[in-house]
Amino acid sequence: DSGVTQTPKHLITATGQRVTLRCSPRSGDLSVYWYQQSLDQGLQFLIQYYNGEERAKGNILERFSAQQFPDLHSELNLSSLELGDSALYFCASSVGASGGSETQYFGPGTRLLVL
């Protein structure tokens, strides 16, 4: 158990809908990262937040957005869902914002199925 929690574990929804995925980082970690894992794209970095502010952006679609709240939990919002958004979404956390030897610790993931 990495100490990173994600809810829900599974989510089934329809095309065009909007969902919110939630992540709580390990105690003491200020950075939260979101990744998408799919069969065709592999593991892709989406976005990073550090202490409430966006720090890095990867291959995140405009239909997706994220935020980190004062209590450091983070939410990933996915809207206008398409079949291709079906994937496993991981949240990871680390202590700092960048650099150093920090390991990113991954949560259990949310499996999203868009029908």
Place this chain on the structure above:
Amino acid sequence: ELKVEQNPLFLSMQEGKNYTIYCNYSTTSDRLYWYRQDPGKSLESLFVLLSNGAVKQEGRLMASLDTKARLSTLHITAAVHDLSATYFCAVDNNAGNMLTFGGGTRLMVKP
């Protein structure tokens, strides 16, 4: 754009044998990470390699990093069934906030 390639993508081996997984990356970076993922599970951190020539060992796994060759290896010694999993290498962007993952190596160790 940073690209990370692993090979092989799939590896079936007998218990007791040795093998090496290779991870090549396309741009300069001196930080490389190895993760393990069991089916349907999350990613577990195995090794963090932070400099050229870094070598780390844990049990039957040993990882090394050659930043000049842009190559990391994960060597498996005397494989056992419990090592069956998918192994990912990941390289960061030197700002430490974005990991680019390889495609993964699915390892199956047969009794």
